[in-house]
Amino acid sequence: MIAPVGYPQLVKGRTWLVVLGNANYRCQCTGECGQTHTSTGSTTTSISGRCVHEAPGRQLVAAPADPAATTVTASRAHIDELHAWCPSCLDGAIRKTLAAGRQLVELGVA
Ligand SMILES: [Zn+2]
Numbered sequence: 001m002i003a004p005v006g007y008p009q010l011v012k013g014r015t016w017l018v019v020l021g022n023a024n025y026r027c028q029c030t031g032e033c034g035q036t037h038t039s040t041g042s043t044t045t046s047i048s049g050r051c052v053h054e055a056p057g058r059q060l061v062a063a064p065a066d067p068a069a070t071t072v073t074a075s076r077a078h079i080d081e082l083h084a085w086c087p088s089c090l091d092g093a094i095r096k097t098l099a100a101g102r103q104l105v106e107l108g109v110a
């Protein structure tokens, strides 16, 4: 399957396990998707401002922490540069990035 342009390559296998493990199987978005995540404080592990979506309740994916990363960048990304994302946050972050990219093109910067 060929990913659409602008969509970061998703990481699978062992790398996915390590990234998800580092994230405590919880989405690492802290607002990159454009939403303000407010902590409910219901668990001791809750981190203020971070998305509350966790595996296995949500299917989390491993993708570059910077959603603007290209497919090439993503495939070379070090494990530290990968974050666990829930699909809705990743989608929002990519949309935001693409929208910003369009603005740059319009301004003649990109
Ligand atoms: Zn999320």
Ligand SMILES: [Zn+2]
Pocket (backbone or CB within 6 Å): 029, 030, 031, 032, 033, 034, 035, 037, 051, 088, 089
């Ligand atoms: Zn988010």
